Amino acid sequence: MSMSTLMFFVIAFVTVFFMRVFKLGTLLAFLLTGILAGQHVLGLFELSGAWTFLGDLGIMFLWFNIGLQINMQRLWQLRRSIFGLGASQVLMVAIMLFPILVGLTSWSLIGTVMVALILAMSSTSEDLQILIDKNLLQTDMGRQTFSILLFQDLLSIPLLAMLPVLAGKSINLGASAIDIMVMSIGLILGVIIVAKFIINPLMHVVAKVQSQEAFVLAIMVNIAVWAVVLKLMGLPPALGAFLAGMLMSETVYRHQINALVEPYATLFLAFFFIVLGMGINLPFLQEHWDMILVGCVGLVLIKFFALYIVARVRHLSGREATSMSLILAQGGEFGLLILQTMKTNNISAIPASHQEILIAIIAVSIMLTPILVFIYEQMLKSGIIFNGKSNKKLSQAVKPDIPTVVICGFGRMGQIIAQMLETEHISYVAIDGNVDNVIMARENGYNVIYGDCKKKAILLDAGFKLRKTRAVVIAVNDAVCTENIVETLRSMSRKVKIFARAHNLETSRILMSMGVTSATPEIIESSFILGGDLMESLGLSKTRINALTEDLRANGYANVRKPLELK
Numbered sequence: 001m002s003m004s005t006l007m008f009f010v011i012a013f014v015t016v017f018f019m020r021v022f023k024l025g026t027l028l029a030f031l032l033t034g035i036l037a038g039q040h041v042l043g044l045f046e047l048s049g050a051w052t053f054l055g056d057l058g059i060m061f062l063w064f065n066i067g068l069q070i071n072m073q074r075l076w077q078l079r080r081s082i083f084g085l086g087a088s089q090v091l092m093v094a095i096m097l098f099p100i101l102v103g104l105t106s107w108s109l110i111g112t113v114m115v116a117l118i119l120a121m122s123s124t125s126e127d128l129q130i131l132i133d134k135n136l137l138q139t140d141m142g143r144q145t146f147s148i149l150l151f152q153d154l155l156s157i158p159l160l161a162m163l164p165v166l167a168g169k170s171i172n173l174g175a176s177a178i179d180i181m182v183m184s185i186g187l188i189l190g191v192i193i194v195a196k197f198i199i200n201p202l203m204h205v206v207a208k209v210q211s212q213e214a215f216v217l218a219i220m221v222n223i224a225v226w227a228v229v230l231k232l233m234g235l236p237p238a239l240g241a242f243l244a245g246m247l248m249s250e251t252v253y254r255h256q257i258n259a260l261v262e263p264y265a266t267l268f269l270a271f272f273f274i275v276l277g278m279g280i281n282l283p284f285l286q287e288h289w290d291m292i293l294v295g296c297v298g299l300v301l302i303k304f305f306a307l308y309i310v311a312r313v314r315h316l317s318g319r320e321a322t323s324m325s326l327i328l329a330q331g332g333e334f335g336l337l338i339l340q341t342m343k344t345n346n347i348s349a350i351p352a353s354h355q356e357i358l359i360a361i362i363a364v365s366i367m368l369t370p371i372l373v374f375i376y377e378q379m380l381k382s383g384i385i386f387n388g389k390s391n392k393k394l395s396q397a398v399k400p401d402i403p404t405v406v407i408c409g410f411g412r413m414g415q416i417i418a419q420m421l422e423t424e425h426i427s428y429v430a431i432d433g434n435v436d437n438v439i440m441a442r443e444n445g446y447n448v449i450y451g452d453c454k455k456k457a458i459l460l461d462a463g464f465k466l467r468k469t470r471a472v473v474i475a476v477n478d479a480v481c482t483e484n485i486v487e488t489l490r491s492m493s494r495k496v497k498i499f500a501r502a503h504n505l506e507t508s509r510i511l512m513s514m515g516v517t518s519a520t521p522e523i524i525e526s527s528f529i530l531g532g533d534l535m536e537s538l539g540l541s542k543t544r545i546n547a548l549t550e551d552l553r554a555n556g557y558a559n560v561r562k563p564l565e566l567k
Contacts, residue, residue, distance in 0.1 A: 004044040034277020055275030060241040061268035067245020086151020092306040093120035111349035118335040121152045122328040141320040207435040259457035295361040303329040319386045330369045331362030402468045403429040408453035409476035454484045474500040
């Protein structure tokens with residue numbers, strides 16, 4: 001390993017560490033790492049073909065991840081909040097920015113509209129992290145903020161459809177709103193049809209192999225295929241990766257895919273922002289630092305006031321409206337992705353120098369957000385603002401859609417337990433690794449998802465929530481798998497009640513020693529039922545039979561003799 005490589009990793013570690021300490025987010029840490037390692041500062045690496053390739057992979061993966069989050073069913077469930085508040089926010093910001101951009105630049109009309117819209121979008125990853133860290137995601141303000149972010153993700157579809165129009169190529173589209181709308185609707189309908197009739201059956205075949213490696217490779221092949229197809233059509237390959245993510249989000253495998261790609265998310269995120277940082281022309285930005293500063297302050301102020309007006313119209317208190325406006329007032333990764341995609345595909349709707357300035361403005365605004373939120377919180381604590389004037393507490397939580405019970409495994413036992421829960425109107429979600437079981441169960445109205453119960457990400461994605469989910473039932477017919485699931489659950493929570501299926505007494509005792517609330521040995525309990533029927537037929541009373549079985553069950557079946565190893 002060369003000294004340059006060692007220094008690069010040291011810089012990456014130090015920047016990530018300090019950014020997390022000061023709660024400024026890792027995105028800017030990766031960007032700063034690229035700037036420091038690039039040719040304009042330390043000169044550790046040049047922006048070679050290898051780095052460009054890694055950056056392109058990062059772009060593709062990020063587009064895929066954004067597409068994976070756009071699930072039609074979830075959007076439909078939250079349609080009123082998303083299309084009401086979200087659309088109002090984006091429209092208000094774009095309307096306020098558009099005349100300013102027209103007056104200050106000589107861009108084309110479609111280029112000005114594109115920039116106004118991408119500046120209206122916020123940093124999803126940073127804003128969600130702020131809401132989670134401050135325990136605000138389930139408040140009224142947090143839910144409405146999340147709805148805005150979802151609408152912004154949905155807006156990425158027409159914005160991506162604008163790229164070929166900006167490029168002046170691809171299927172002769174004119175630069176009109178009707179063309180873009182038709183392409184967007186066609187994209188959505190195509191996703192639903194292709195996902196149902198092509199992707200679902202193909203992933204069904206892959207899932208039956210029961211190979212995680214094959215599953216991951218199938219995801220990567222899907223991304224590559226659609227990227228190549230759209231490139232051959234004259235469209236940006238990133239649009240293909242985005243399309244691949246949307247296709248996967250419409251399948252029953254969405255939760256498993258999300259869990260599998262999560263470990264790679266940070267890696268590809270790092271690639272994109274490091275390469276972006278290496279490509280920033282620092283001497284040029286130094287010459288225009290005043291323009292960047294004014295642009296950043298102007299962007300944050302305009303977005304803050306636009307968001308505040310929309311929030312107040314939606315009946316949020318002054319305190320909640322201020323909090324939401326500060327959290328969303330920055331630019332976002334989507335804007336950086338769009339600008340970088342335009343740059344790599346030679347789409348010159350706006351001058352390259354202006355693209356550099358816009359990238360810097362968005363990056364600085366993202367960095368400023370945690371600082372502004374911190375200052376705002378200190379002002380609240382000191383009573384400088386909103387001292388006793390809030391008519392709604394930020395901690396006033398909205399009841400989340402969290403299952404009371406999670407069932408791992410959906411064979412006969414899992415189905416019976418689900419039926420019992422449904423009868424008593426107790427919410428649950430079941431997880432099963434057999435795709436045939438999942439499809440059949442969903443067709444019969446059960447709430448089942450496909451996934452590996454041993455993975456923490458699957459449990460979380462299914463809705464498992466600390467101190468909210470009351471119990472987990474492990475109904476899989478595999479002792480080793482059951483133990484692995486128990487270990488995963490106990491690493492997540494020491495208090496959640498776990499009810500496990502055990503084949504015999506030995507397995508039951510092992511599970512109980514691992515902290516399982518109840519581990520019922522099937523053979524012994526079946527013997528109790530059979531033996532009870534026998535005793536009753538011989539004339540023993542039910543009271544005596546119940547006393548006998550309870551005595552055998554006491555202290556973890558301590559009075560049941562160890563089975564003989566018969567030949």
